[in-house]
Amino acid sequence: MHMDDDGAPHGNILVVDDTPANLRLLAGMLTEHHYKVRPVPNGTLAIGAAQAAPPDLILLDINMPGMNGYEVCKALKSAPQTRDIPVIFISALDEVTDKVKAFEVGGVDYITKPFQFEEVMARIETHLTLRWLRQKLEEANQYLEKRVQERTAELVRLHTASDRFVPQEFLNQLNKQTITEVHLGDQVQREMTVMFSDIRSFTTLSEQMTPQENFNFLNNYLSRIGPIIRQHKGFIDKYMGDGIMALFPEGIDCALDAAAGMRKEIAYYNQTQLASGKPQIRVGFAINTGSLMLGILGEERRIQGTVISDAVNVASRLEGLNKLYGTTLLTTLETLSRVRYPAQVHYRIIDRVRVKGKNQATVICEVFDGDPDERFAQKLATRDLFEQGLNLYAEKQFPEASRAFEQVLEQNPHDQVAHLYLERIRLRALDGVTESWSGIETLHDKYE
Numbered sequence: 278m279h280m281d282d283d284g285a286p287h288g289n290i291l292v293v294d295d296t297p298a299n300l301r302l303l304a305g306m307l308t309e310h311h312y313k314v315r316p317v318p319n320g321t322l323a324i325g326a327a328q329a330a331p332p333d334l335i336l337l338d339i340n341m342p343g344m345n346g347y348e349v350c351k352a353l354k355s356a357p358q359t360r361d362i363p364v365i366f367i368s369a370l371d372e373v374t375d376k377v378k379a380f381e382v383g384g385v386d387y388i389t390k391p392f393q394f395e396e397v398m399a400r401i402e403t404h405l406t407l408r409w410l411r412q413k414l415e416e417a418n419q420y421l422e423k424r425v426q427e428r429t430a431e432l433v434r435l436h437t438a439s440d441r442f443v444p445q446e447f448l449n450q451l452n453k454q455t456i457t458e459v460h461l462g463d464q465v466q467r468e469m470t471v472m473f474s475d476i477r478s479f480t481t482l483s484e485q486m487t488p489q490e491n492f493n494f495l496n497n498y499l500s501r502i503g504p505i506i507r508q509h510k511g512f513i514d515k516y517m518g519d520g521i522m523a524l525f526p527e528g529i530d531c532a533l534d535a536a537a538g539m540r541k542e543i544a545y546y547n548q549t550q551l552a553s554g555k556p557q558i559r560v561g562f563a564i565n566t567g568s569l570m571l572g573i574l575g576e577e578r579r580i581q582g583t584v585i586s587d588a589v590n591v592a593s594r595l596e597g598l599n600k601l602y603g604t605t606l607l608t609t610l611e612t613l614s615r616v617r618y619p620a621q622v623h624y625r626i627i628d629r630v631r632v633k634g635k636n637q638a639t640v641i642c643e644v645f646d647g648d649p650d651e652r653f654a655q656k657l658a659t660r661d662l663f664e665q666g667l668n669l670y671a672e673k674q675f676p677e678a679s680r681a682f683e684q685v686l687e688q689n690p691h692d693q694v695a696h697l698y699l700e701r702i703r704l705r706a707l708d709g710v711t712e713s714w715s716g717i718e719t720l721h722d723k724y725e
Contacts, residue, residue, distance in 0.1 A: 288333030320344030354383035464572030473596035509535035563596035603693025610640035655689035671716030
């Protein structure tokens, strides 16, 4: 169907009438007005013609041999390919019941014979126009639906992309659904656990690789540990070269489980490195729990999410202390006091320190779950003896403390912390200690 310049619709019309004279009359009139006309003499042929090549409109007689017009219309409306074709009944029947039935089976109009040509044309043009407008509306709706789908997909891609820069979990903590809701200065205070992780001696390792190899190596490593953090209900707040900072809103247990999973993955990774003749890596962890302020910092043109907290500073310092102690996972006694099932966590107190930038002493603990089996067994077997030496050291009983740490080393020769205390005892014996000394070490180096 098309429209003339004057707006009149011209299309394909199927005329169905068992009277040849009526067919010729209607076909002739419609052809003169530039309609394409297909005349058929009965209902069976009409259904076949309509299904083979659906017309734009059907003029349908009622009283015909075989199938009457009502039956033909009902059959057309039951088929998907013909149900939307407008049907105008044209019949000598003029009872109200006849007309009502025509509309009930799906007709859009009813013309009574004998008909006036002008009336027939007016009704045809009206229904063709309505059909044409419906088709245009459907096309417009389809176009709009397609654009909505495309726009929705684009928004999903943008949201997914923004989520890679600002984790959705971070936005959730700010009670925001999307990055577009975030404003400079948004902030909230929450208690949660923070984890720092860092590859040991990465600078040395990095010097042996090209820039591209460095990025490939780090992305491969991070792609292994990121899913483990998410699996244990945490999220990475920021990447710091070879290090990460992750947050665990549900607490220390999730962080410890994530650290254990990461250590297993790193052990597997090192096996593949060893098999291919490539260097293995060592990773240090630190976990601390406390009150954190999460918020949006920056200025009008550039903002970013960040976390400000003394608990974050402590975790950062602890992670650096792994180098001093030769440990893998450090935390504080205060943090461990929040563990849901303490008996399932194997740890030992290794130091009481006053870290640079902090006034209060921190009791540092080593969690040795995840150590190689032999080291784990050695630390577990010497834990009480080590704690005895630590207490004797704090009480200034240096000879007795020295003997305790030496006994620890007899069972665990690789215990770097025990070696550290023997060195401290040697220095104390040379320099002496004040009467107020209580065994708390002041660390002037961040060990980062």
